[in-house]
Amino acid sequence: MPQTSPAPTSYSFLGPAGTFTEAALAQVPEAAGKTWRAVNNVGEALTDVVSGRSVAAMIAIENSVDGGVTATQDALANVPNLRIIGEYLVPVSFDLVARHGTTLADVHTVNAHPVAYAQCRAWLDAAVPGHGHIPASSNVAAAAALLENDQADAAIAPPGILKHHDLAVLATNIGDNPNAVTRFVLVASTSELPAPTGADKTSLLVELPEDHSGALLEMLEQFATRGVNLSLIQSRPIGDELGRYRFVIDADGHILDERMADALLGLRRFSPNVTFLGSYPRADKRLIEFTDRYDDGIFIEARDWLRALIGQDPA
Secondary structure, three states, X not given: OOOOOOOOOOXXXXXXXXXXXXXXXXXXXXXXXXXXXXXXXXXXXXXXXXXXOOOEEEEEEEEOOOEEOHHHHHHHHHOOOOEEEEEEEEEOXXXXXXXXXXXXXXXXXXXXXXXXXXXXXXXXXXXXXXXXXXXXXXXXXXXXXXXXXXXXXXXXXXXXXXXXXXXXXXXXXXXXXXXXXXXXXXXXXXXXXXXXXXXXXXXEEEEOOOOOOOHHHHHHHHHHOOOOOEEEEEEEEOOOOOOOEEEEEEEEOOOOOHHHHHHHXXXXXXXXXXXXXXXXXXXXXXXXXXXXXXXXXXXXXXXXXXXXXXXXXXX
């Protein structure tokens, strides 16, 4: 009999070791003891999943300070047949690190991931006025670059960076918001749905059918009239022409909830392109609240009533 290749057991994450993405992956029980592949960007992580190199990839999708991670949103819109199967929250804090012998007064240029830089900008403007910024692919890469070249004097890095690189910490907790949290999602190439838990989230990409007054309201009504709350809605350019946008949506509930399923049917009738990114348990485990008139039984009874009117037996 022909031999078959073993199923992939590796997980991809934005590297190198020590990033917040790695901390998110550490929360996945199934990933324990498996191979973790450090990649350079979201596109590479998703390519690993599509090609079968990895069983899943951990990617950042939203930050409590800066909102949605646009690189991730755009990548999910352009890579088909992917599903979000879980979400994970990581509290975010930052340190300023430098080569040994450097003082804060010596700092004129800072290496930093753009998102981290934005979250530390007020502190940097006060402590290092007039500084320059060199973008880095990750916070750990920003720190590592200090040991590779002298283009920057310091870097924004995650706590614990000294476990990976021989540097000095000039300041700790330099983030402007002490409550900052980054939301990560685990993405796989699968059609299987995690079972509903009552504390779920559904992610979608929705295009408007045409640009006219009230079009966005018509889309939002598909959720509002079914009692489905939205926890995220963000527009992103489709890219085929100026003024065309898709909407990145996180809705409270699971596709197997009757109210969510009915909302998706309405969206499908309304929009020329709806991409279902997945239904999965919320990281905060907060139960979804809704009024009794949107209970599953109400939708089921309404369908049975209609079937009886047209002479069909209720399902």
